[in-house]
Amino acid sequence: EELHSVNEELYTVNAEYQRKNIELQELNNDIEHLLNGTDVATMFLDRQLCIRKFTPRIAETFRVIPQDVGRPLRTFTHDLTHPSLLTDVERALEEGITIETQTWDRRHRCLFLRILPYRARRREPLDNESPAAGDRPMSPDGVVLTLTDISALERARERLAQLSAIVESSDD
Numbered sequence: 001e002e003l004h005s006v007n008e009e010l011y012t013v014n015a016e017y018q019r020k021n022i023e024l025q026e027l028n029n030d031i032e033h034l035l036n037g038t039d040v041a042t043m044f045l046d047r048q049l050c051i052r053k054f055t056p057r058i059a060e061t062f063r064v065i066p067q068d069v070g071r072p073l074r075t076f077t078h079d080l081t082h083p084s085l086l087t088d089v090e091r092a093l094e095e096g097i098t099i100e101t102q103t104w105d106r107r108h109r110c111l112f113l114r115i116l117p118y119r120a121r122r123r124e125p126l127d128n129e130s131p132a133a134g135d136r137p138m139s140p141d142g143v144v145l146t147l148t149d150i151s152a153l154e155r156a157r158e159r160l161a162q163l164s165a166i167v168e169s170s171d172d
């Protein structure tokens with residue numbers, strides 16, 4: 001009888017874990033669809049600047065494949081005309097700052113580059129920390145690198161500058 005009740009309890013706990021796993025998988029799928037649907041090239045890097053996750057859009061620039069997860073970013077070439085990319089990524093990690101700049105790729109697309117520190121939410125203080133330590137800003141757990149194609153915006157700026165020059169040069 002006791003074995004039977006323990007077995008029922010294990011069955012209940014197992015069913016709860018199964019529900020949580022299904023819920024977690026659905027949330028993971030939602031986040032994956034959100035990242036892929038935004039059309040923003042995104043790459044998540046850990047503290048050692050190794051690839052944790054990336055969207056298919058960034059694979060166009062860095063030529064990464066799913067098997068590259070875990071490899072260091074510095075082992076990849078990229079199409080950006082931004083020579084200080086690795087330095088900027090390291091700076092964002094070390095100083096915890098966000099770096100935003102406009103850059104171009106070799107296909108002559110204008111891109112908005114954003115490098116920001118990634119901070120995971122910590123629920124509990126570490127063993128050697130006091131509870132108030134959770135109130136201090138944490139050092140980054142990695143870096144998020146995003147590229148947004150702003151070629152259409154750049155073309156509109158060029159057209160606006162052209163039209164402005166026409167207006168300014170007219171005698172009317």
